[in-house]
Amino acid sequence: MDYVRVRSSTVSAVGYDEDARVLGVQFLNGSEYHYFAVPKAQFEGLKAAASVGSYLNAFIQDAGFRFKRVR
Template sequence: MMDYVEVRSSTVAAVGYDDSVGALGVQFLNGSEYHYFAVPKSLFDRLQSASSVGSYLNKFVKDAGYQFKRVR
């Protein structure tokens, strides 16, 4: 089960983390939702407090090549 936390961002609405499988969940303001797999919990912690959530997500998750699945 993934619990989401709202974040201040121009593109991201909320982020969540599932410890049991190491999955990062990202809900975007446009209504889409993605799960990224094998993401360290420390990355999720830093993402929540990043000065720019979208930029952090792009640089350390998307550009890093984590496998993902669109769930909504």
Template sequence: MESASIASVGYDGMTGTLEVEFRNGGVYQYIDVPKRLYWRLMSADSLGAFLNLEIKDRHETRKVR
């Protein structure tokens, strides 16, 4: 996984929580993300673009750091 804006991605399939660490140090959790959407994110040509279009503003977000 390589991305200009995203450092790492984690996913908890039991809770549907997607956690994204950005290269600027911010960490966010996106709630109730279906597993199929996580797999689409991980196979996207651009993680940042996919996150912006398909996940942000469509799922509850928690700032972790």
């Protein structure tokens, strides 16, 4: 999965595996999470959000996507 840097006080980079529909999120504290069955539109919205952290909370975490901490 390729990651792109984002401007955020909590998130350092995000990536997306289109075939597997997996969203990767790398945090400034060094942790990394993968969220599963995420539509590509959610990834695009996350990259374009004025507040990446707020978008992540509202449209990924609070939306109930299954996730796994990978680092």
